[in-house]
Amino acid sequence: MIATNALQVRYGDTIAVHDLDLELAAGRIYGLLGRNGAGKTSLLSTLAGFRKPSAGTVTLDGRPVFETLESTSRICLIGDDGAVGDGTDRLRDILDMAATLRPGFDTGYAAHLMDRFALDRKKTLGALSRGQRSAFGVVAGLASRAALTMFDEAHLGMDAPTRQLFADELLADYGAHPRTFLLSTHLIEEQSPLFEQVLILHEGRLLWRGDVDDLRSRGIAVTGPASVVDDFVYGLTVLAERALGPTKQVTLYGDLDDEHRKLAARYGLELGPVALQDLFIHLTGGVP
Amino acid sequence: MFDDRSPIYRQIADQIKDDVFRGLLAAGAQVMSTNQYAAYYRINPATAAKAFQQLVDEGVLYKRRGVGMFVHDGAQQRLREQRRERFFAQVLEPMAAEARELGIPVADVVARIHQLIPGDDR
Numbered sequence: 387m388i389a390t391n392a393l394q395v396r397y398g399d400t401i402a403v404h405d406l407d408l409e410l411a412a413g414r415i416y417g418l419l420g421r422n423g424a425g426k427t428s429l430l431s432t433l434a435g436f437r438k439p440s441a442g443t444v445t446l447d448g449r450p451v452f453e454t455l456e457s458t459s460r461i462c463l464i465g466d467d468g469a470v471g472d473g474t475d476r477l478r479d480i481l482d483m484a485a486t487l488r489p490g491f492d493t494g495y496a497a498h499l500m501d502r503f504a505l506d507r508k509k510t511l512g513a514l515s516r517g518q519r520s521a522f523g524v525v526a527g528l529a530s531r532a533a534l535t536m537f538d539e540a541h542l543g544m545d546a547p548t549r550q551l552f553a554d555e556l557l558a559d560y561g562a563h564p565r566t567f568l569l570s571t572h573l574i575e576e577q578s579p580l581f582e583q584v585l586i587l588h589e590g591r592l593l594w595r596g597d598v599d600d601l602r603s604r605g606i607a608v609t610g611p612a613s614v615v616d617d618f619v620y621g622l623t624v625l626a627e628r629a630l631g632p633t634k635q636v637t638l639y640g641d642l643d644d645e646h647r648k649l650a651a652r653y654g655l656e657l658g659p660v661a662l663q664d665l666f667i668h669l670t671g672g673v674p
Numbered sequence: 675m676f677d678d679r680s681p682i683y684r685q686i687a688d689q690i691k692d693d694v695f696r697g698l699l700a701a702g703a704q705v706m707s708t709n710q711y712a713a714y715y716r717i718n719p720a721t722a723a724k725a726f727q728q729l730v731d732e733g734v735l736y737k738r739r740g741v742g743m744f745v746h747d748g749a750q751q752r753l754r755e756q757r758r759e760r761f762f763a764q765v766l767e768p769m770a771a772e773a774r775e776l777g778i779p780v781a782d783v784v785a786r787i788h789q790l791i792p793g794d795d796r
Contacts, residue, residue: 659680
């Protein structure tokens with residue numbers, strides 16, 4: 387549905403997104419992962435048509451996005467500042483405005499979400515706490531029912547119960563009205579079960595794309611006596627190493643063949659899973 | 675709710691198999707929809723769909739187009755056979771290896787098994 391071709395986003399000398407070719411299918415939930423400064427926000431705002439590509443193209447079902455109302459009316463991006471209006475605007479006025487501007491906006495659903503997130507329609511945007519502002523962004527984003535709905539860290543400042551509520555409402559509405567979601571997040575372990583696929587952006591490039599289980603299955607932790615572990619991992623892709631006295635743990639990336647699995651069993655090495663977050667940290671360059 | 679030892683879809687498939695094996699889901703019973711699974715576990719519906727597909731491939735569930743997923747006749751029996759086949763490799767062999775490593779005499783192990791499963795002295 388949305389596609390980029392050799393997309394570049396540049397700010398002066400700084401290149402935020404490099405030659406990106408990306409295609410997202412209709413009716414799926416995608417996760418966008420990346421460290422701070424990886425280019426997530428630049429990518430999202432260019433996909434939304436807020437920013438003109440420095441080079442390359444962004445198209446929605448074949449039509450350009452930037453300055454093209456047929457496209458932008460079908461795209462909704464809620465930024466990580468949750469600023470869906472001015473600080474002095476009342477929430478109900480912001481929702482009324484969204485209802486006039488967006489053809490698919492569902493006023494009744496917005497009212498339901500306002501109740502669920504315990505938001506007061508009479509309050510101004512500026513009077514909300516950080517978590518409430520994020521919750522209001524979720525209300526505006528979900529109720530837009532836009533064909534492509536993107537949240538840049540939708541959960542910023544939300545407490546754990548509110549994040550669960552967000553997941554519940556997202557899944558319920560996605561089930562009833564399938565559409566494409568792209569959600570950026572730093573809460574990798576918590577949010578990843580929501581995604582059909584994840585995209586990992588690193589230094590402006592797409593580092594990895596695929597389903598979460600597939601990524602998870604590529605990380606293997608090998609633990610055992612240091613010299614045995616060293617022999618075992620020779621020639622394999624090592625992401626990280628840690629030692630505790632005579633014991634060593636090495637994080638491997640990639641599929642481990644049956645021969646290696648048998649070897650591990652024979653030498654008494656322990657093979658275990660790697661947390662998705664650890665895998666992400668190692669793939670994007672390790673702990674600074 | 676899930677451990678990170680195996681993919682979520684496989685954990686869901688295993689839970690459904692357990693339910694079928696224990697008779698909580700009887701032959702012909704309808705399984706909850708992918709959206710219901712997604713809501714309950716807070717997961718992407720495609721992950722639940724993947725679990726269902728695995729169970730269809732294994733002959734535990736079958737699909738009635740436009741209606742949903744149902745438990746196959748004979749699925750319980752098949753799962754029982756599957757688990758019996760795996761019992762020695764997955765349960766007994768690791769136990770025997772551990773007993774050997776610890777130097778526990780076979781007679782002690784056998785005696786304890788007789789205690790745990792009384793009335794079967796063949």
